[in-house]
Amino acid sequence: MNSRLFAGVAGLAAAFAATTTPAMAQEEVPSEFTVAGTVALVSDYRFRGVSQSDKELAVQGGVSVTHASGFYVGTWASNLSGWGTFGGSNTELDIYGGFATEVTSGVTLDAGLTWYMYPGGSDITDFAEPYVKLSGEVGPGKLLVGVAYAPKQEALGRWYLSADSYATGIPDAPGAKSDNLYIWGDASASIPTTPVTLKAHLGYSNGNSGLGPNGTSVAPTGSYMDWMLGADVAVGPVTLGVAYIDTDITKSESAYLKPNFASSKNGSQISGSTVVFSLSAGF
DSSP: OOOHTTSSSSOOOOOOOEEOOOOOTTOOOSSSSSEEEEEEEESOOOOTTTOOOSTSSSSOOOOEEETTTSSSEEEEEEBBBBBOOOOSSSEEEEEEEEEEEEEETTTTEEEEEEEEEEEEBOOOOOOOEEEEEEEETTTTTEEEEEEEEEEEGGGGSSSSSSHHHHHHHHOOOOOOOOOEEEEEEEEEEEEESSSEEEEEEEEEEEESSBBBBGGGSSSTEEEEEEEEEEEEEEEEEEEEEEEEEEEOOOOOHHHGGGGTOOOOTTOOOSSSSSEEEEEEEOO
C-alpha cells in the first residue's frame, strides 16, 4: 500500500483479497497473483493531517496486484477541493509499486515508490516519493514504522517568497525545487471477541516552508507533526471508522499562507483538530 493510505487518512479503508484458482488437469492450482481493492467514503480527506477536500466529503478507491514473489503495483484515487486542488479534474491519482518480503518471522520489509498525479492539472505538480516500511506484530497488536523521502522536485519547491507574490499569485521563484521527508509510525490492536480495532498514527514532515506550484505545499510550514487516534468496527464486508486527527501547526504559523491554507467556505484552519468518519469495503 502506498504511504498516503497509511498518513493522510490513517487506516480508513479495509482490504479483502480475492485470489483466482484456474483448473488444470482436474486439479486446482493457486494463482501467483492476488488482486485486492478498496472503496471508501470519508467525511474529510486528510493527508498528513491537512485537509485535501476543503473539510468536505471525499470518495476514494484503489486496487492492487501482488505477485507471490512479493512484487506489487497499485493505484489509488480521491476527489480534491480547496488546498489540495491542482486544477484539472480536481482529482488525485496515485500510482505505486514496490517489493515486500518477510525479513524474519513476523516482520515484513516493504520498499517502493509512489507517483502522485493530478490529472488535467499542471504537470509540475506531479511528484515521486520513494518509501521504506517495516511492520510486524507485538503481542495482540501490529506496528509499522516508515520513512518516505521525496527528492528535490518542482512540485515541492517554494515558489512564493513575499507577501506581494501571495497577493498577486505571481511567483518570486518559479521553478524552485525542494525535497520532503516524512517519518511515521502506525499501531493497531483488535479487541478480543469484538469486531473493534483500535488504531493510532504519529507522523513528522519536513520540507518546503511555503507555497509551491498552484499555491500548495506538502509541508506548508516547513516542519510539523500530525497524529491520529481512532477505531474501526467491522460489520460484515463493511468497515465503519472514526478517527480524531490533529497537527501542531498553529494559526500564527500558517497565517502567511492564507487564503490558500484555509477553508474556502469560512476561512477556518484546515490543519486543526477534527473527527473524520468513514465507511469502507474491500473486494
